[in-house]
Amino acid sequence: MILFNEKLVRKRNRAERRFRAYGILSLLAAASVLLFLVYTIVSSGYSAFFRTTLLMDVQLNAAHMDITSPYTRDVLMQGRYTSLVKTSLYARFPGVSERRERRALSKLLSPGAELVVRDYVINHPESIGATVALEVPLSSDFDQLYKEHLPRTGEHIRFSEVQLRWFDQLQEEGRLNYRFNTQFLFGGDSRYPELAGIGGAVVGSFYALSVCFLLAFPLGIAAATYLEEFSGNTRLTRIIEANINNLAAVPSVIFGLLGLAIFLNVFGLPRSTPLVGGFVLSLMTLPTIIIATRASIRSVSPGIRQAALGMGASPVQVVFHHVLPAAMPGTLTGTIIGLAQALGETAPLLMIGMVAFIANVPATPLDASAALPVQIFLWAESAERGFVEKTSAAMMVIMAFLILMNILAVIVRSKTQAKVE
Amino acid sequence: MVLWCAMPMIMVVLCWLVVEPWFVRPIVMQTLGSVAGQQAGAPAFQYLEIRNIAAGVLPGTSASDAVMHAVEQYKSLLRTASMAFSVMFLMAGVLGFYRGYKKLTVDFPAREQVEKFVRFFLLASSMVAILTTLSIVLALVVEALRFFKHVPLLDFLLGLKWSPQVAIRADQVGSSGAFGAIPLFAGTLLIAFIAMLVAVPIGLFSAIYLAEYARPSVRSVTKPMLEILAGIPTVVYGFFAALTVAPLIVKVGGTIGLNASSESALAAGLVMGVMIIPFISSLSDDVINAVPTSLRFGSLAMGATRSETIRKVILPASLPGIMGAILLAVSRAIGETMIVVMAAGLAANLTANPLESVTTVTAQIVTILVGDQEFDSPKTLAAFALGLTLFCVTLALNFLALKIVRRYEERYD
Amino acid sequence: MSSVMTAETTEASEKVINQVQDGPIVVRPEKGVDIKMSAEGVSVFYGDKQALDDISIDIHSKQITALIGPSGCGKSTFLRCLNRMNDVVGGCRINGRITMDGEDIYAPRVDVASLRGQVGMVFQKPNPFPKSIFDNVAYGPRIHGYAQHRDEIEEIVVRSLSKASLFEEVKDRLHDPATGLSGGQQQRLCIARAIAVNPEVLLMDEPCSALDPIATARIEDLMWELKEKFTIIIVTHSMQQASRVSQRTGFFHMGVLAEVGTTEQIFQNPVDNRTRDYITGRFG
CATH class of the missing domain: 1.10.287 (Helix Hairpins)
Incomplete structure (x- = not known):
């Protein structure tokens, strides 16, 4: 007979199930927070990829624009488009003539409207004098109204009765359109949510990461190679190792202080630039790359080494011709993961002044610029309702980049691995 | 050539x-x-x-x-x-x-020369790590020393009031500024504590489940899930804490009659805890997997259930490693910046109430240094003194943690 | 507590030598012998790989049964079937029937933990838990709820350590870590730990392979004593050990039980050619 203490067995099995349930619950909790986070971001952010435009007939009257022939680019750039846009808008609502009402009416449109007109005129100087139908952006509040993010009624209502009437009228006439917002993806930052874009920040991040890669990748491989292949177990080696391990765990804000005190104040490198951002990020990425590279160098089979040495290759040749190529998959994967971490770093970039408001897309790594995570921080701190969706959308973009980089890491690993084998 | x-x-x-x-x-x-x-x-x-x-x-x-x-x-x-x-x-x-x-x-003999040079280059590259550490220490110590010329060390470490606003003119009210960092330390510890309350049980149980129970198919889904959680930029967590979790806490607090600040330690701590879950779970997973299978079999063969085996044999055996992981996580929580900058607030309250707004060391460093700075004012220099404190504390924690983990690993080699 | 079930059926009590070519040769027990455990047609698969094929064997009560054979022959796999340790291994499938006192140990109503409480196991490498000597021995009684009070547990610990002839050596350091003991002491501690829950069967998986000859001798003496109270099954790759300690021996070869019989018969007059070759050292 197999012995049972029924009561005890039941109790122990209950404890077993409970313990197991804790594990499942923990994983479920983590998963549901993740889902909730992603849901919050996507649900509030997807609308930022679209914006509301008004289809407006604009009479390109040269006198209104205050320009005279010849219509060179410089002349056209100097033109006065604000009044042209306003005139065109007032023309839609002939009944509105009082100054105050007209001002309320002009609040429907974004300050970006005149830029649309200007760009059109510059690209089509031949159409001056004609009347064209242009799609110009609505101001942020009305854009949000169209997206039903702002209430029409209630305590903190941002619209007057007449403004709502005009808005409804335009909507009924089918003049309001919901368009994909290319300016958001490619434009620079702006004080106006409907005009703000992450293009500048993306380029800034790209420059910073490029600098980071160019510095950290060779240095990381070199340092790892030295530690794995050429250093004995000396005191220096142990100090270097301890240093690398500790650097990997130093809070990122400390690296920001380093960047501020050393790169900016001692070396006098330009503030707010992706160059300095890249320097700081490379110092942070270095330990990741070194650790990953060392691990993959260590996993290269000693057979390769001995065979090459036996063929008369020098130790340096063995490392550069045989060991490092074989260790490449791990190195690249580690590098990409390090760069992905660097892409999300915010605090050190704040320290070196990459928080300035910069409306231009930077042309070189030496131009002042924002970076993606910093842009998110800036927008998150803005009060306007219109920036909430921009913030979420920017987070969608940064996470998309992170996912892409991680997929890249997986592909690189499997591809190069297949080659090595 | x-x-x-x-x-x-x-x-x-x-x-x-x-x-x-x-x-x-x-x-x-x-x-x-x-x-x-x-x-x-x-x-x-x-x-x-x-x-x-x-x-x-x-x-x-x-x-x-x-x-x-x-x-x-x-x-x-x-x-x-x-x-x-x-x-x-x-x-x-x-x-x-x-x-x-x-x-x-x-x-x-070109080859020899080149090899010599290459070796030198490799050595120089690995010295970058030391150089970085040295320049961190140098930068922090130099600036912090300048700060301590204005403010005595003990006032900084033991002072109870933090208000770094230094007046430009000497006759302004409150021109002296107060640089007692205790409220910042308290706020940092409070938030880190809340974070650990979330992260340790969830992270540990996740690790246990993944290491001891989960089928490979479950592992292949949940591990990437935790990795995603680890890969989310902190600024995203900060936004989530400030705009989603904090209002939620205010709302829930309101319904049960608790008055929560819109920037509460709780919101920052909870979200930081979520951020740290994957950190704890992956480290503990490694540690648990390092426990020899023979111990597992020994316990199971004694007629222990799986959970008894885990609780009475595996966890005690891996306790040092898990402690190391938790220490590393605490150091990460103390050094975390963006979440607290965005969600914890700037008011240097000395409180243990998680529903109130507190500020942390990292949040103050960022607030002081973002924007215009005059480089000789004690306010700006205070950031470096805070940075030095933070660096020392995290360094000590990491050092301790790595030591514990290493000794543990040696035990089962 | 345990009801003794004798194999009374005429079929089982007859001494039958099945001499089918390539099939197992089973020596059925003589009348009056208790059969503690019995396997019938047991096959084990790891994934697609078959590790054991159609094993049938009876384990006699209060005797030492040795399982011998070249490495990879499946003897350890079979041993792990007897306390269902193969359940722990993913992708392991078992066909056939294993009974203890006539009861199918793979029946759904059987609580595996309780089963393992009655079929204890000692492993190849000593695996004391990283606890004190005392807590190692007290582990089983505690989880199985055999004793509530500290003095009861203490009594069990002392008794088990004495039975494992370890008590004299460690009585002054019961609360020191068990990992500080020597290899032989550790293995005896593991035996003490296993017998602390008072099992009926003790499985030993090459318990001396990690030990020096002196420690081995002590363990063998211990087994001789223990067989008075327990049914012992030992897997060993040492034929000398099998012949020294066991009453019955089964020879495994490539996943099949080639021959089983009294140790005397197997070593002096093996029926199967493979057994003869193995014992005379032609392979192994």
């Missing part, structure tokens, strides 16, 4: 980077001084302003004529300097090439 050519060129670039500011700056400042005479403001600030205008960061319109003059001079200096630099760069290249070429033609 390439090396011979490239090395002098690289050397020139490095020299240039170091020399340029030191070389250009005095000349510019001299002009500025001669034109404008005595002017208020630290020279460092003016120089920065000039550079910024020259780089087009600041609009030039607001600057005085003297500054604009200096800007022009700076620009022209830069032009000459960069020309000189280019010439030197090319010359160095040509020279190096020539030398290398000559050396190659005679019977010269």
